[in-house]
Structures are given as C-alpha cells and as structure tokens.
Amino acid sequence: MSMSLNAEQLWSEVSKQSNLQETQKMTQDELDQQSNRNLKQKYARWFIYILIAQLIVMNVLIVFQGLTLIHLDEVSFRFYTTSTIIEVFGVIVIIVNNLFPSK
16 A cells, blocks of 8 residues: 555656646746737837827928928928828837737
8 A cells, every 4th residue: 555655646746746837837928928018018119209209290390381481392291291190000000910919
C-alpha cells in the first residue's frame, strides 16, 4: 500500500506542476495582450494629436482665406479641405479597427 500512496503523491505533484505551468503561460499571454494594447493606444494617441494639429492648420487656413490674408485657388482650397477630412475619417477608422478588432 505504501507504493500506491507514493504513486498517488507523485501523480498529485505532477498534476500541480502542470497546472502551475499553464497558469504561468496564461499570465504571460495576458501580459503580452496588455503590452500590445498599450502600444496600440500609444500609437492611437499620437495619430490623434497629429490629426488635431492638421485640423487646426486647416481651420487657420479657412480663417485666413476668409479674411483674405492669403489667397488660394478655389480648386486647390476645396481639394485640401476635402482630402484633410477624408484623411481624418480614414485614420479614425483604422484606429478603431485596430483597437477593437472583430473576431
């Protein structure tokens, strides 16, 4: 009977160790996911700051154009404002798709 008891203890130890390894692996996976999420959020913040700066520049150009401090051709002005707005929406879509991927 002592051999049976030793085998049960050995099996119990092996079982505990395998659960411990799985827990450590899950923890590492969670750390990787958290690190990946933090990196994505950091890039998203930088892109948002760049977009805000670009929109400020566009609004300043609109005000200067309205006050006739600068004179831009109408086609160029429309092209610039349209492309800036399309770029803003495009970058926002990319950020949202990368921060919240569909599975």
